Amino acid sequence: MSPAGTPVRGLLVRASPFALGVGLWLVPVPPGLTPQAWQLFAIFAAAIFAVLANALPLLTSALLAAAAAVISRTLPPAKVFAGFSNGSVLLVVVAFLVARSVVKSGLGRRISLLVVGAFGRSTLGLAYSIFVTDALIAPAFPSNTARSGVLYPIVLSLAEGAGSTPTDPARRRTGGFLMFSGMASLGVSSALWLTATSANPIGVEIAQNLGLRIDFGSWLVAASVPAVSAILLLPLLLYRLYPPDVKATPDAPRIAREELRSMGPLSRDEKVVAVAFVFMVACWVLGARLRLDGTTVAIGGLGALLATRVLTLEDLSQEGSTLVTFMWLAVLFAMSGQLNELGFMGFVGERLARMLSGTSWPAAFVVLTVLYVVMHYLFVSQSAQVLALFGVFADVGVRSGVPAPLMAFTLLFASSYFSTITPQGGTQNVIFVGSGYLTQRELYRLGALGTGLCLLIFLVVGTPWLLLVAQ
Numbered sequence: 001m002s003p004a005g006t007p008v009r010g011l012l013v014r015a016s017p018f019a020l021g022v023g024l025w026l027v028p029v030p031p032g033l034t035p036q037a038w039q040l041f042a043i044f045a046a047a048i049f050a051v052l053a054n055a056l057p058l059l060t061s062a063l064l065a066a067a068a069a070v071i072s073r074t075l076p077p078a079k080v081f082a083g084f085s086n087g088s089v090l091l092v093v094v095a096f097l098v099a100r101s102v103v104k105s106g107l108g109r110r111i112s113l114l115v116v117g118a119f120g121r122s123t124l125g126l127a128y129s130i131f132v133t134d135a136l137i138a139p140a141f142p143s144n145t146a147r148s149g150v151l152y153p154i155v156l157s158l159a160e161g162a163g164s165t166p167t168d169p170a171r172r173r174t175g176g177f178l179m180f181s182g183m184a185s186l187g188v189s190s191a192l193w194l195t196a197t198s199a200n201p202i203g204v205e206i207a208q209n210l211g212l213r214i215d216f217g218s219w220l221v222a223a224s225v226p227a228v229s230a231i232l233l234l235p236l237l238l239y240r241l242y243p244p245d246v247k248a249t250p251d252a253p254r255i256a257r258e259e260l261r262s263m264g265p266l267s268r269d270e271k272v273v274a275v276a277f278v279f280m281v282a283c284w285v286l287g288a289r290l291r292l293d294g295t296t297v298a299i300g301g302l303g304a305l306l307a308t309r310v311l312t313l314e315d316l317s318q319e320g321s322t323l324v325t326f327m328w329l330a331v332l333f334a335m336s337g338q339l340n341e342l343g344f345m346g347f348v349g350e351r352l353a354r355m356l357s358g359t360s361w362p363a364a365f366v367v368l369t370v371l372y373v374v375m376h377y378l379f380v381s382q383s384a385q386v387l388a389l390f391g392v393f394a395d396v397g398v399r400s401g402v403p404a405p406l407m408a409f410t411l412l413f414a415s416s417y418f419s420t421i422t423p424q425g426g427t428q429n430v431i432f433v434g435s436g437y438l439t440q441r442e443l444y445r446l447g448a449l450g451t452g453l454c455l456l457i458f459l460v461v462g463t464p465w466l467l468l469v470a471q
Contacts (some may be wrong), residue, residue: 015055016050017047017049017050017053017056018046020045021042021045021047021068023200024038024045024046024407025038025042025313027041029346030265033343033344034343036074036075036342036349038344039070039074040059040075040338040339040344041344042123042337043065043068043069043072043074043234043335044065044335044339044378045131046065047062047065047332047335048061048377050064051444054440054456056329057440058423059324059328060097061328062327062328062331062332063327065331065332065335066331069335075338079320079334079338079383079401080338081330081334082334082336082337083329083330083332083333083334083337083381084326084330086330086333087207087294087295088262089329089333089427089446090295090298090299091143091145091146091149091294091295091427091429092145092427092428093326094295094298094302095145095148095149095431096169096295096319096322096325097147097302097311097316097319097322098280098298098305099152099353099431100294100319101116101276101305101310102153102154102157102273103153103156103271103308104269104311104315105309106263106269106270106271107153107269107274108153108156108264108269109161110162111153111154112158112160113161113256113259114256114258114260114427115133115154116158116161116252116253116256117253117257118253120252120253120256120351121249121250121252121253122247122248122249123162123174123177123244123246124236124239124247124418126162126178127177127178127235129187129236130154130155130181130182130185130235130275131181131184131185131189131231131235131323131334133151133154134151134182134185134186135188135189135192135227136229137150137162138189138192138193138196139196141293143197143198143284144190144196144197144416144419145427145428146298147428148182148186148428148431149431151185151186151276152431152432152435155179155181155182155432156435157439159175159178159179160175160177160179161256162174162175162246162249163246164245164246164437166436166437167436169410170245170322171245171246173243173244174245174246175435176242176437177238177242177243178244178454179435179438180238180242180420180438180443180450181238182432183419183428183429183432184450184454185231186419186426186429187417187419187454188227188231188416188467189227190416190418190419191223191226191227191230191412191413191417191458192220192224192227192228193220193224193380195216195243196416197382198383198453199382199383199416200219200412200415200417203385203411204412206386206387206390207408207412209391209407210385210394210398210407211404212404212405212408214408214409218470221469221470222299222405222466223409223413225461225462226413226457226465227413228313229461230408230417230457233451233453234453234454238444238446240386241449242442242446243418268274268352272305272308273310276301276304277301279301280298280301280355281328283297321434322434324434325430325431325433325434328424329424329427329430332380332424333380333381333427335380336379336380336381337380337384339378340387345379345385345388345389346376346388346389349372349375349388349389349392349393350392350396352371353368353371353393353397354396357396359400360401361397361402364396364400364401365397365402366459367405368393368396368397368407368411369410369411369455371393372390372393372411373414373418373421373451373455374421375389376418376419376425377421377425379425380424380425381426382415382416382419382425385415389391390431392414394407394408394409397411403467405470406463406470409462409466409470410458410466413429414458414463417455418451418454418455420447420450421447422444422447423447425447430453
């Protein structure tokens with residue numbers, strides 16, 4: 001290629017999302033959709049494609065999409081920017097800031113040394129410890145976003161303890177492997193427990209329309225075999241797909257124990273952070289019973305850390321990446337919600353599902369499940385997809401002959417593990433994405449591969465198990 005070829009190719013790549021958006025905009029509006037819904041889809045699709053094609057950074061793409069939606073009068077400004085006041089979005093941002101206190105105080109390092117002492121003979125062992133730890137604490141967290149705020153500081157400390165930093169090409173992949181392990185563990189553990197994410201109870205309510213009564217115990221029995229299989233297999237498969245720079249660490253446990261001894265007893269700041277986290281976790285666990293808002297609890301915890309000077313305003317001023325995350329997440333969250341409110345998601349899901357009428361139920365079951373997972377590329381919220389598509393897909397599957405428990409549970413589990421298919425596929429991902437250890441291309445590649453592996457595990461292992469126990 002000539003020297004001029006590279007700039008020309010770059011220009012074409014950057015222009016491709018705009019061409020896609022304009023092309024979709026000019027296509028006649030499909031019957032059953034309003035022009036507003038179709039135009040918003042054109043803007044949203046162009047924004048997501050810009051990130052997928054690596055044409056624009058995520059923030060740039062989101063801001064241009066917001067501007068296009070307002071300037072074209074597709075949406076009023078209040079709806080485009082509604083995400084900036086959304087509780088889930090704010091919770092993610094506050095979790096970023098609170099997580100910094102775990103690192104700054106040294107508590108994160110202490111925890112990481114304890115984990116390394118137990119599992120640290122290999123990076124793969126550390127990944128398994130992340131999956132197991134998350135699975136054990138998940139039933140106490142009705143919000144996987146809140147759980148990510150607890151898990152992320154530990155993962156960050158493990159990465160830094162292994163000598164991995166986002167700016168060091170020689171060690172970055174180790175941190176990237178651990179960060180994506182944290183993201184994947186949140187998806188799998190959310191499928192294991194009914195109470196591990198807010199999307200699960202929503203799906204259970206909708207499943208009652210199929211005559212199904214799902215409680216904590218029946219969910220756990222149905223999820224146990226496929227979810228535990230994913231916990232056992234996924235770290236190993238990710239290790240093969242994205243091998244870390246540092247693999248064997250035989251001396252790490254001994255070194256970790258020595259460093260723990262040198263750290264001495266808990267410092268004052270460590271104690272404050274530990275108490276604050278225990279209090280926040282307790283409030284999140286008892287939130288529904290005590291009528292406590294999760295975001296308010298997180299903001300109160302941040303205020304306490306500032307008041308005790310564990311964190312300072314200077315610390316917060318250095319968290320520029322948090323502002324970047326807040327802006328793109330708020331915009332995409334709001335636009336995805338508007339696509340749902342305008343009926344676009346339900347329209348697409350219903351049309352795709354109707355195409356399967358007349359096929360055998362096993363074929364319909366597999367195609368519906370795959371389509372349901374792939375369509376999460378269009379969603380920022382797991383709950384939004386459950387509200388928009390779960391009932392439609394489950395109903396069509398049952399009418400095609402798929403046993404109702406099999407169809408419902410398979411889609412419910414998918415509503416958790418598909419969260420990593422894109423960086424914005426679940427708000428719990430954002431704190432890990434913001435770490436800087438993984439590039440956008442790596443996030444989309446690993447997200448597609450990791451979600452595909454989960455899909456395969458839940459179909460191959462979960463289907464016969466569900467046919468056996470969920471009748």
